[in-house]
Amino acid sequence: MTTAIKTPTKTDKFIHPEDSKNQQPSSNISAIVQLRSVTKTYTNGYDALLDVNLEVKQKEFLFITGPSGSGKSTLLKLLYGQELPTQGEVIVDDYNVAALRGDRLSLLRRRIGIVFQDYKLIPQRTVAENVMFVLQAQGYTRKEIHRRLEPTLKLVGLLSKADCFPDQLSGGEQQRVSIARAIVGTPPLLLADEPTGNLDPDNSWQVMQILQKLNAFGATVIVTTHDEQLVRRCNHPVVQVRDGQLYRK
Incomplete structure (x- = not known):
């Protein structure tokens, strides 16, 4: 059975944090991000990602770790359409990102904080x-x-x-x-690409506390980082990017 993919429209609404107390939690938590057999190969032949699959549920907080150049930023760029997959599908909030252009891509990006x-x-x-x-x-x-x-x-x-x-x-x-x-x-999805990379430990922890608070308000948060100590301190699910593959830790 083929899964129907939504097209973003101008009627899509956002919920302000002050309004979140009026929202009832859903009993069926679905995936807000899905990578389906995604490969990303750059024109120089470098394979950033190789046939990877990933599912991130709504309201999840996920760390993506790995050394510089491992493909962490590439993965995030695929989610907001700055990069397109060479193969496979990138689905964000039921939107097929690669199928969107112009205004439709802009409307999807309104649902993603970066x-x-x-x-x-x-x-x-x-x-x-x-x-x-x-x-x-x-x-x-x-x-x-x-x-x-x-x-x-x-x-x-x-x-x-x-x-x-x-x-x-x-x-x-x-x-x-x-x-x-x-x-x-x-936006329901927040992507943070090495948000503490230029900060000292105290400021890094302050930033992470804010991100965790936003997650508690109901946002799905995906953070790339190479700071293993910070990851251990936060105790959230972790996916490691290594040799173009994703590994749950």
């Missing part, structure tokens, strides 16, 4: 403006933007820094702005 190692903040905009920019680009009203902004900044501990510019913040604070920007639209 946190990068290098923050990717706009230097000429304040903390608040960096976070609001995402909602403005998605057409939210001014009222709704301000309704979401304060609790989001409060969640990451940056409400008092709302009017600061990125160069006035520490690396840990900049990463927390990046997290705020990723979650302000309350």
Whole structure:
């Protein structure tokens, strides 16, 4: 039997953290991410992934580990459509990512929050403006933007820094702005690519605590990292990328 794959539409809704208390938990927890026999081969012949399968359930927190160059970032890029599989299917929230183009891919990406190692903040905009920019680009009203902004900044501990510019913040604070920007639209899936790679242990742990809190609110969180100590401290499921294969630890 062929599984029907949804096409994203503009009617898809997001749930703000303040509204989550009104949501009843589902008795049937389904997979939000599926990799089905996925191979990714680059034009230089390098096989980043080889016939891999992966299933991530809704509300799961998953670490993806492995050394630099092992394919961790490639796996995340496949999930939000920056890379396409050479073979196989990448299914995110019942959407076939490779089948989407243009506006349809943009609509899917609204359902995915992405946190990068290098923050990717706009230097000429304040903390608040960096976070609001995402909602403005998605057409939210001014009222709704301000309704979401304060609790989001409060969640990451940056409400008092709302009017600061990125160069006035520490690396840990900049990463927390990046997290705020990723979650302000309350996407059901959060991808964090080496989010603690540039941070000291204290800031790394603060970032991980925020990610775990978001997971407790109901977000599915997938984090790539090579920090084995941090992984052990958090005690969440782990998949290791090694020689193009995935191994559950």
